[in-house]
Amino acid sequence: MRNARYTRLDRFQHAILPDRLIMNHSRFDVVAIGNAIMDVLAYVDDAFLTTHALRKGTMRLIDVDQADYLYNNMQSTIEYSGGSAANTAVGLAALGGQAAFIGKVADDPLGRAFSDEINSCGVHFTTSLLQGGPSTAYCLVLVTPDAQRTMNTYLGACLTLQPDDIDLDLVQSAQITYLEGYQWDLPRAKEVMQRAAQAALASGGKVALSLSDCLCVDRHRAEFLDWVRYHIDILFANEIEIMSLYQVSTFDEALRAAREYGTTVALTRGEKGSVIATTDSVHVICAEPVTSIVDTTGAGDLFAAGFLYGLTRDRPAALCARLGSLCAAEVISHFGVRPIQSLVDLAKMRLPELRDLSW
Numbered sequence: 001m002r003n004a005r006y007t008r009l010d011r012f013q014h015a016i017l018p019d020r021l022i023m024n025h026s027r028f029d030v031v032a033i034g035n036a037i038m039d040v041l042a043y044v045d046d047a048f049l050t051t052h053a054l055r056k057g058t059m060r061l062i063d064v065d066q067a068d069y070l071y072n073n074m075q076s077t078i079e080y081s082g083g084s085a086a087n088t089a090v091g092l093a094a095l096g097g098q099a100a101f102i103g104k105v106a107d108d109p110l111g112r113a114f115s116d117e118i119n120s121c122g123v124h125f126t127t128s129l130l131q132g133g134p135s136t137a138y139c140l141v142l143v144t145p146d147a148q149r150t151m152n153t154y155l156g157a158c159l160t161l162q163p164d165d166i167d168l169d170l171v172q173s174a175q176i177t178y179l180e181g182y183q184w185d186l187p188r189a190k191e192v193m194q195r196a197a198q199a200a201l202a203s204g205g206k207v208a209l210s211l212s213d214c215l216c217v218d219r220h221r222a223e224f225l226d227w228v229r230y231h232i233d234i235l236f237a238n239e240i241e242i243m244s245l246y247q248v249s250t251f252d253e254a255l256r257a258a259r260e261y262g263t264t265v266a267l268t269r270g271e272k273g274s275v276i277a278t279t280d281s282v283h284v285i286c287a288e289p290v291t292s293i294v295d296t297t298g299a300g301d302l303f304a305a306g307f308l309y310g311l312t313r314d315r316p317a318a319l320c321a322r323l324g325s326l327c328a329a330e331v332i333s334h335f336g337v338r339p340i341q342s343l344v345d346l347a348k349m350r351l352p353e354l355r356d357l358s359w
Helices: 001-008 046-051 064-073 084-094 107-119 156-158 168-172 180-184 190-204 214-230 240-246 251-263 299-312 317-331 343-350
Strands: 028-032 037-043 059-061 078-081 099-102 139-145 149-154 174-180 206-208 234-238 264-268 274-277 284-285
Touching: 028 084, 028 190, 028 240, 028 299, 028 343, 037 107, 037 149, 059 214, 064 139, 064 149, 078 084, 078 107, 078 180, 078 251, 078 343, 084 099, 084 107, 084 174, 084 206, 139 156, 139 274, 168 174, 168 190, 174 180, 174 190, 180 190, 180 214, 190 206, 206 214, 214 240, 234 240, 234 299, 240 251, 240 264, 240 299, 251 264, 251 274, 264 317, 284 317, 299 317, 317 343
Parallel strands: 028 099, 028 174, 037 139, 059 149, 174 206, 206 234, 234 264
Antiparallel strands: 037 078, 139 149, 264 274, 274 284
């Protein structure tokens, strides 16, 4: 199955790469490519969602006027650098991994704050700041008492990400290039992702894709299916997203469909744990116990961080999933997506199989 994917490198029509991209030197464990967003979080009740006609647990795209209106109705907010792939990069860095991020912010106060904050978390971020044009993106994250998060995203400067923003030297120096599904909402998404993926494959790296959100899957189903079949090594999705991708009514049907193409599939199922599958094997992983679920924002992002960290250390898929579950459990136990407890200390305590690593 893998060889079939490599014979289809010519399917990338727009990526023009130098001949020197022939081997991977693994300076970084993961380079993540996604929307560079400042997250604005606030607690709200269900009535707030009803009043503003919001569908709980999803992400919708909004314009600047909608963003201003909603923001002015939110109270007691907290702000930090975010975006799905950026959160994964920060989580991997918190485990001691070498992470880099590519995304577009404007040269404005929010953009500079994003750059400073993500670099302070140990993530390599040097994408040039946008001069002129739209402002830095932000996401209004509404957390209800049941810990569900409903996201409203103004993409702003994210929409200006160009193929030339993809640093080929950076991509070729990573073991894994991690693509955020939300990127497909960008005008030049296809060219951007093709350039990154072809560079990764040509240098011997792997490509991972996160489906991001069920509404995102609805918007880009045909392209996602093409990428799953031909262009990626690892797919991340939750239960709803994978069922939406294959337009089936049960998780088992979706799992069977996902296993057909030789891709490693990492599927999260909330309190039911996770399932890691290939054409040859299926591993069912129990969820890590959590005393209290406070905020599910970033759970999938941190699961991916733990899984990818384990994978870059050549650990078995089932153990990678256990580390991912541990990271996700930590982040949902409090408000916000930045780990409060040391992920390294948690891993040492809960996963003795990883104690041999030079954390």
